[in-house]
Amino acid sequence: MQPILKVDLNTGEFSEMPIPVEWQKDYIGGAGLAARILFDYLNIDLDPLGPDSPLLFLNGPLSGTFGPAVGRYVICGRSPLTGLWAESNCGGYWGAELRRTGVDGIFVTGKSKTPVSLILNDRNFELLPSEEFWGMDTYDYQREILSRVKCGGRALSIGLGGERQIGYSSILADHGRVAGRAGLGAIMGSKKLKGILVKGNGFPPIARFEEFDVIRSRTNRALKNDPMTAVLTELGSAGAADYLDYLGEQPKKYFSAGVLDGSEKISGASISETMLTGKKSCHGCVIACGRVVSVDGNKMKGPEYETLVGFGPNVGLTDPKFASRMGDLCDRYGIDTITMSAGIGFVIRMRELGKLNLDDPLFQRAEWGSEDFVEECIHQTIQQTGLGKYLAMGTYRFAKQFRLEDEVVQVNGMDMAFHDPRGSSGMSIVYATSPRGACHNQSDYFMADIGHVDPSIGMEFYDRHAGAEKVKNVIIHQDYRSIFNALVMCYFANVDPESIKDLLNSVTGFDQTVPELLQAGERIWNLKRMINFKLGFNISTEILPKAVLTPYSDGGSSGYELPFEEMMAKYYEFRGWDPQTGFPSELKLQMLGLARLDSS
Amino acid sequence: MASFPSSEWLSNFMEKLNADEQYARIAKNWEGDLLFVIDPEENLTNSAYLYLDLWHGKCRQVEIRKDIGEAPAFILRSGYTNFMEILSGKLDPMQAMMTRKLNVKGNMLVMMRNVPTVLDFVRCAREISQ
Numbered sequence: 001m002q003p004i005l006k007v008d009l010n011t012g013e014f015s016e017m018p019i020p021v022e023w024q025k026d027y028i029g030g031a032g033l034a035a036r037i038l039f040d041y042l043n044i045d046l047d048p049l050g051p052d053s054p055l056l057f058l059n060g061p062l063s064g065t066f067g068p069a070v071g072r073y074v075i076c077g078r079s080p081l082t083g084l085w086a087e088s089n090c091g092g093y094w095g096a097e098l099r100r101t102g103v104d105g106i107f108v109t110g111k112s113k114t115p116v117s118l119i120l121n122d123r124n125f126e127l128l129p130s131e132e133f134w135g136m137d138t139y140d141y142q143r144e145i146l147s148r149v150k151c152g153g154r155a156l157s158i159g160l161g162g163e164r165q166i167g168y169s170s171i172l173a174d175h176g177r178v179a180g181r182a183g184l185g186a187i188m189g190s191k192k193l194k195g196i197l198v199k200g201n202g203f204p205p206i207a208r209f210e211e212f213d214v215i216r217s218r219t220n221r222a223l224k225n226d227p228m229t230a231v232l233t234e235l236g237s238a239g240a241a242d243y244l245d246y247l248g249e250q251p252k253k254y255f256s257a258g259v260l261d262g263s264e265k266i267s268g269a270s271i272s273e274t275m276l277t278g279k280k281s282c283h284g285c286v287i288a289c290g291r292v293v294s295v296d297g298n299k300m301k302g303p304e305y306e307t308l309v310g311f312g313p314n315v316g317l318t319d320p321k322f323a324s325r326m327g328d329l330c331d332r333y334g335i336d337t338i339t340m341s342a343g344i345g346f347v348i349r350m351r352e353l354g355k356l357n358l359d360d361p362l363f364q365r366a367e368w369g370s371e372d373f374v375e376e377c378i379h380q381t382i383q384q385t386g387l388g389k390y391l392a393m394g395t396y397r398f399a400k401q402f403r404l405e406d407e408v409v410q411v412n413g414m415d416m417a418f419h420d421p422r423g424s425s426g427m428s429i430v431y432a433t434s435p436r437g438a439c440h441n442q443s444d445y446f447m448a449d450i451g452h453v454d455p456s457i458g459m460e461f462y463d464r465h466a467g468a469e470k471v472k473n474v475i476i477h478q479d480y481r482s483i484f485n486a487l488v489m490c491y492f493a494n495v496d497p498e499s500i501k502d503l504l505n506s507v508t509g510f511d512q513t514v515p516e517l518l519q520a521g522e523r524i525w526n527l528k529r530m531i532n533f534k535l536g537f538n539i540s541t542e543i544l545p546k547a548v549l550t551p552y553s554d555g556g557s558s559g560y561e562l563p564f565e566e567m568m569a570k571y572y573e574f575r576g577w578d579p580q581t582g583f584p585s586e587l588k589l590q591m592l593g594l595a596r597l598d599s600s
Numbered sequence: 601m602a603s604f605p606s607s608e609w610l611s612n613f614m615e616k617l618n619a620d621e622q623y624a625r626i627a628k629n630w631e632g633d634l635l636f637v638i639d640p641e642e643n644l645t646n647s648a649y650l651y652l653d654l655w656h657g658k659c660r661q662v663e664i665r666k667d668i669g670e671a672p673a674f675i676l677r678s679g680y681t682n683f684m685e686i687l688s689g690k691l692d693p694m695q696a697m698m699t700r701k702l703n704v705k706g707n708m709l710v711m712m713r714n715v716p717t718v719l720d721f722v723r724c725a726r727e728i729s730q
Contacts, residue, residue, distance in 0.1 A: 227700050230708045239712055243694050246715045269713040451695030 071283025100200025153199025159334025248556030249423025258555020310341030316368025
């Protein structure tokens with residue numbers, strides 16, 4: 001692999017960071033390799049927003065190669081929102097462009113006294129004073145920095161959310177591609193790093209190019225003909241929303257209702273029928289799930305599934321145009337749409353139940369289906385005034401101030417994504433054990449629960465409401481998706497494991513087998529857990545919120561009660577984790593080659 | 601009970617669709633004909649082509665074809681075993697479509713938009729097959 005550029009914002013010095021070949025084999029790249037690198041830097045005393053807090057932008061070995069849906073990179077560090085492991089991967093073109101500069105990653109430490117932008121123009125590195133860009137939204141910055149520097153290329157940046165160090169600030173690139181969750185934008189803001197512009201003229205290193213090119217063509221052709229690709233291309237990431245709604249897997253009114261009148265408007269099909277004007281893809285991707293829509297004559301990014309549900313049924317609304325506008329607003333401010341909309345849903349729900357009463361004019365307007373209320377909440381959050389002061393803390397910390405933390409639909413401080421585990425029981429384990437909290441991007445097991453299982457890696461299909469019998473399946477899926485997050489490959493790419501192995505070997509020149517890759521996935525999963533233990537995690541918080549343990553009274557999953565404790569007990573057993581502490585057993589650590597790290 | 605796939609089964613299915621009140625209600629907006637292509641497996645030695653013209657909750661015409669013929673709005677193609685698994689309730693038809701077990705040629709937007717119709721259509725098929 002190409003070197004990682006190390007940038008010390010205290011001194012303005014640049015250096016290169018060598019990566020041992022063994023790490024490339026054992027941790028692949030992307031989030032896996034990032035976990036190994038950051039293991040040595042992260043500890044419980046580290047302030048995520050302090051100058052010593054590291055922030056790592058990293059590609060995978062396949063990033064930018066025109067392989068199937070691999071135009072992605074990952075950003076990692078310690079989450080200001082949860083205090084635990086943070087990773088957030090992002091599509092678009094920035095990662096591919098970074099590789100063309102001749103480096104595969106950027107490791108940022110320190111803190112600048114004044115706002116700066118980092119410029120990489122091939123192997124020329126520069127910190128550009130950026131006072132005039134501070135305060136700009138993400139879209140304006142990307143346009144202005146390209147206009148100022150004039151070398152072309154791709155820019156990523158934070159918005160006001162990151163500048164003000166809101167704990168769920170996102171990082172955006174390529175006009176609307178988002179590294180959304182875990183608040184890594186706040187770390188950039190704390191370092192006064194407004195953005196990073198990359199321009200390269202090289203090509204990612206490929207060890208056996210002719211072999212790679214044949215496999216690349218074959219897998220891209222197969223991917224293009226996949227039925228799920230057809231759904232995603234035609235309907236976007238919300239393509240299956242109708243089906244998920246039918247199954248009762250799409251939450252409404254902050255996970256309190258199984259049905260909502262008009263929810264059929266919340267779907268990729270509805271967007272295609274009413275407002276779609278174009279499609280966008282990430283670098284080299286044959287799927288093109290990105291939407292371009294027209295809202296009241298304004299062209300903007302169309303909402304993906306999570307934003308559509310978050311600013312839709314989650315807050316009692318069913319207008320895709322409104323969800324698009326709120327998604328655009330959050331993108332411009334640079335804040336995560338899932339966390340923002342979940343916080344708003346929480347406020348409405350608490351007021352409905354009479355569990356929270358704030359002497360605040362905006363709070364008094366909190367009710368389901370109020371577009372004005374939702375939009376004002378977003379503005380106030382960025383301004384950190386009124387109700388927004390609380391929302392800016394993140395839902396869990398907000399709730400804790402009022403001893404309402406048990407009411408928050410979250411795990412380990414991260415709000416749950418909008419795939420209800422009552423509609424897909426496998427997601428209960430995924431949410432509880434994900435290394436970054438209740439997220440769906442460490443394993444999208446809801447897809448396995450509707451049939452996307454690969455028998456070649458030992459997976460079987462279980463009913464979406466099956467219990468402990470599917471736990472082994474969930475583990476395989478988590479390990480498999482850890483490989484994707486290391487590559488960094490989009491979950492939407494339905495590529496078989498053999499092809500992934502062939503693609504990887506032809507790029508790296510290694511000769512790894514599918515079982516070795518699956519073991520790497522397991523190693524990465526366990527390593528992220530070890531990092532979380534270093535950061536203060538304990539298993540008392542590895543539980544599901546009571547809202548999702550309460551059966552729905554209506555909808556496609558009405559009456560279903562998750563056998564969560566039974567599933568978790570099996571999970572620890574199959575993972576080889578101590579049932580009392582949740583820590584990987586000595587034997588497991590030895591098997592995965594992690595024992596030495598543990599003792600260190 | 602008529603065996604699948606046969607002209608008798610197809611006639612029974614048409615009769616069922618046109619008599620079923622629930623199907624008529626759920627599929628009231630459906631417009632589009634479809635063709636099942638059942639590839640030979642197990643006891644089925646030749647491909648079978650079953651055509652249905654579906655319109656606003658009713659079945660207007662059925663036909664056993666010799667080949668694909670004039671292209672309908674949707675062609676649903678799979679092996680005999682997968683079709684039987686769908687008819688016996690072992691395989692969810694939406695899952696089958698999204699996981700390549702049942703290949704769909706046609707507008708996926710319409711298919712994804714009409715999940716309840718698809719599932720109720722299959723319910724009717726199951727009820728005359730079990």
